[in-house]
Amino acid sequence: MTSSSFKGLRVKDLQVYYDTPEGVVKAVDGISFSLPQGKRLALVGESGSGKSTLSMALMRLTRAPGRIAGGNIFLDEDDILDLDVEEMRLARLSKISLVPQGAMNSLNPVLRIKDQILDGLFDHQVFGSKKITKDEQLSKVNELLSAVELLPSVADMYPHELSGGMKQRVAIAIATSMDPKVIVADEPTSALDVVVQRTVMQTLGRLQEGLEASIVLVGHDMGLVAQFADFVGVMYAGRMVELGPVNSVFEKPLHPYTRLLIRSLPTLENKEDFVGIPGLPPPLLNLPPGCTFCTRFGRENKNTPPWKEISKDHWISECEVCSDIGK
Amino acid sequence: MKSVTKYLGNIFQYYIVRRFLFFVLIIWLASTTIFLIPRLSGQDPVKEKLLLEAQRGGHMQAGLEEMAKAYQKKFGLDKPLYVQYVNYMKDLVRFDFGPSIAYFPKSVNSLIGDSVIWTLGLLSVVTFLAFFLGTLAGALLGWPRSPGFLQYVFMPILTLAAIPYYLLALVLIYIFAFNLEWFPLFGGYAVANLPEWSFTFAIEVIHHAILPGASIVLASLGFWALGMRGMMITTQGEDFMIQAEAKGLKGIRMFFNYAVRNAILPQTTALALSLGTVFTGSVLVEVIFRYPGLGNTLYQAIRLNDFFVIRGLIFIVIVSLGLATFLIDIAYPLLDPRVSYKKG
Numbered sequence: 001m002t003s004s005s006f007k008g009l010r011v012k013d014l015q016v017y018y019d020t021p022e023g024v025v026k027a028v029d030g031i032s033f034s035l036p037q038g039k040r041l042a043l044v045g046e047s048g049s050g051k052s053t054l055s056m057a058l059m060r061l062t063r064a065p066g067r068i069a070g071g072n073i074f075l076d077e078d079d080i081l082d083l084d085v086e087e088m089r090l091a092r093l094s095k096i097s098l099v100p101q102g103a104m105n106s107l108n109p110v111l112r113i114k115d116q117i118l119d120g121l122f123d124h125q126v127f128g129s130k131k132i133t134k135d136e137q138l139s140k141v142n143e144l145l146s147a148v149e150l151l152p153s154v155a156d157m158y159p160h161e162l163s164g165g166m167k168q169r170v171a172i173a174i175a176t177s178m179d180p181k182v183i184v185a186d187e188p189t190s191a192l193d194v195v196v197q198r199t200v201m202q203t204l205g206r207l208q209e210g211l212e213a214s215i216v217l218v219g220h221d222m223g224l225v226a227q228f229a230d231f232v233g234v235m236y237a238g239r240m241v242e243l244g245p246v247n248s249v250f251e252k253p254l255h256p257y258t259r260l261l262i263r264s265l266p267t268l269e270n271k272e273d274f275v276g277i278p279g280l281p282p283p284l285l286n287l288p289p290g291c292t293f294c295t296r297f298g299r300e301n302k303n304t305p306p307w308k309e310i311s312k313d314h315w316i317s318e319c320e321v322c323s324d325i326g327k
Numbered sequence: 328m329k330s331v332t333k334y335l336g337n338i339f340q341y342y343i344v345r346r347f348l349f350f351v352l353i354i355w356l357a358s359t360t361i362f363l364i365p366r367l368s369g370q371d372p373v374k375e376k377l378l379l380e381a382q383r384g385g386h387m388q389a390g391l392e393e394m395a396k397a398y399q400k401k402f403g404l405d406k407p408l409y410v411q412y413v414n415y416m417k418d419l420v421r422f423d424f425g426p427s428i429a430y431f432p433k434s435v436n437s438l439i440g441d442s443v444i445w446t447l448g449l450l451s452v453v454t455f456l457a458f459f460l461g462t463l464a465g466a467l468l469g470w471p472r473s474p475g476f477l478q479y480v481f482m483p484i485l486t487l488a489a490i491p492y493y494l495l496a497l498v499l500i501y502i503f504a505f506n507l508e509w510f511p512l513f514g515g516y517a518v519a520n521l522p523e524w525s526f527t528f529a530i531e532v533i534h535h536a537i538l539p540g541a542s543i544v545l546a547s548l549g550f551w552a553l554g555m556r557g558m559m560i561t562t563q564g565e566d567f568m569i570q571a572e573a574k575g576l577k578g579i580r581m582f583f584n585y586a587v588r589n590a591i592l593p594q595t596t597a598l599a600l601s602l603g604t605v606f607t608g609s610v611l612v613e614v615i616f617r618y619p620g621l622g623n624t625l626y627q628a629i630r631l632n633d634f635f636v637i638r639g640l641i642f643i644v645i646v647s648l649g650l651a652t653f654l655i656d657i658a659y660p661l662l663d664p665r666v667s668y669k670k671g
């Protein structure tokens with residue numbers, strides 16, 4: 001282990017597999033990273049690269065046929081994979097919380113917003129054993145709502161009465177209601193329009209900063225990621241291929257996949273001729289060991305590339321065979 | 328603030344008024360249909376009844392025509408159709424279904440009145456009981472954290488759903504009334520007693536109701552349980568269930584406030600409909616147990632070709648079904664906030 005007084009989120013060699021009738025899908029295949037307290041990590045990568053699988057595993061919410069096959073997830077010093085079921089339940093919301101995908105119906109359609117904010121607090125004994133009055137409960141709700149720039153009247157509404165952006169604000173209010181150390185947000189602004197996206201992200205960022213929480217953000221939008229995050233992790237076929245400070249990764253991408261990914265971003269200059277990444281990511285089913293990026297270009301490296309720190313905090317999975325691609 | 332509540336009140340009333348008008352419309356259409364169909368069929372219940380009597384009792388064929396005329400006059404069947412229709416509607420509004428043909432001077436109302444309390448008592452209790460038990464069983468079966476042994480406890484009970492309730496009734500009679508003699512073979516109360524309001528009589532009534540009740544409960548448990556289990560499994564896949572778990576909610580809260588609370592919505596519609604058929608839903612059970620309820624009355628009326636009794640009973644079924652749908656329409660927005668009083 002590294003320094004035992006590390007504060008933040010530390011993931012070590014995490015493996016999440018789906019057991020399908022056809023075989024094992026290694027959706028997260030040995031991912032390691034450290035995210036210091038108060039910092040923001042963004043995960044990017046093509047669809048199917050395992051970002052959602054990773055974020056659900058961080059909450060220990062992996063559902064069958066998925067399973068966490070190995071590794072560690074340290075919150076400060078404690079490995080949450082060692083917690084028993086009840087300890088894990090209590091850790092959710094209070095230590096690590098989830099902001100759901102924007103396109104999801106993550107709020108219970110038949111409960112009022114205030115009840116959906118309060119029930120999590122009740123089940124974590126936030127108000128202790130003492131009986132608290134309805135007024136005290138409401139003032140807590142109002143405090144959380146105003147922190148996400150919602151009016152107190154939202155408390156009495158039902159989810160279907162809110163816009164997508166308002167629902168995401170409610171989700172953020174819930175996720176931050178117990179001052180967690182880590183917030184996991186899987187595409188929190190997908191399906192929202194661009195203007196709303198920005199304001200919702202600003203709210204999320206402001207709250208996360210206030211709480212000094214770490215945040216793991218899954219994002220499709222590279223522009224948003226570059227603006228929001230301190231670190232960016234690039235995922236490819238269930239593995240992390242590059243991880244580093246945002247500036248360093250965007251300015252000096254070291255892995256060929258990152259280079260192609262950045263180049264494929266539409267800019268004002270090249271919006272005419274859109275460049276995609278040639279080929280397709282390999283199917284994750286029964287994936288053989290070796291460099292998965294080489295196979296996309298008809299090359300071959302039978303050895304799984306090592307995870308190396310090239311410069312301070314800047315890591316890549318280094319493969320000599322494909323390192324020249326996209327230069 | 329005052330104007331807001333007033334505004335909401337108006338919308339509320341508007342919704343209810345519209346639902347009520349719809350209810351009235353259904354009743355009107357249905358009762359008109361009951362009025363027309365026998366007349367279109369060209370059959371004459373009075374004449375047929377008399378013919379039957381004649382064959383049985385050896386009456387003279389000759390006097391029959393006159394007798395039929397006399398009855399027709401009595402029942403008002405000799406008047407023009409529209410007059411009959413208006414009279415019929417007038418009677419319906421007053422809940423007056425006329426005299427019985429089979430038990431002539433006795434009115435349909437008193438025949439129905441004697442039996443309605445038995446059916447209402449037995450079947451409303453039984454329907455709610457089956458709904459409650461079945462829905463609970465289905466909810467537990469559809470909940471992944473339920474202890475595994477529940478599968479083995481509930482599944483055999485659910486297979487009873489495949490057996491028709493009247494067969495189940497016969498089996499129960501054979502085992503518990505005939506062989507074990509725990510319960511009476513038939514009836515709503517002991518033949519020696521007359522209905523009265525007393526504790527011992529109440530116990531006796533319950534004692535008589537257990538077997539018919541049990542056969543209906545056992546047979547319909549599976550219907551409620553399977554429906555609920557299916558909805559529970561569907562609900563598991565909803566995003567808000569994942570979010571509930573991510574919030575670190577207690578299992579019991581996720582079960583009741585999140586899963587059951589949403590999965591039960593379609594069940595309540597089905598409950599309203601089955602309450603609507605309470606009066607005649609279990610005719611065969613009443614017949615088998617010779618239970619003094621509406622089902623038995625209907626059976627006798629059909630056997631004796633007692634047209635006015637049948638018509639009265641059908642009307643009651645229609646009104647109760649309509650009423651049940653009307654009530655669920657009013658109650659549903661309280662259960663599901665997405666259905667508001669403003670729309671629909």
Ligand SMILES: Nc1ncnc2c1ncn2[C@@H]1O[C@H](COP(=O)(O)OP(=O)(O)OP(=O)(O)O)[C@@H](O)[C@H]1O
Nearest residue numbers: 018020025027046047048049050051052053065284
């Ligand atoms: N329930 C499942 N059963 C089998 N395979 C699954 C299951 N869920 C996900 N996978 C596989 O795991 C891989 C990673 O999926 P995941 O949803 O984590 O990707 P993602 O990076 O979040 O993609 P997106 O950007 O589209 O959200 C995919 O190849 C997918 O096919």
Ligand SMILES: [Mg+2]
Nearest residue numbers: 051052053186
């Ligand atoms: Mg995803």
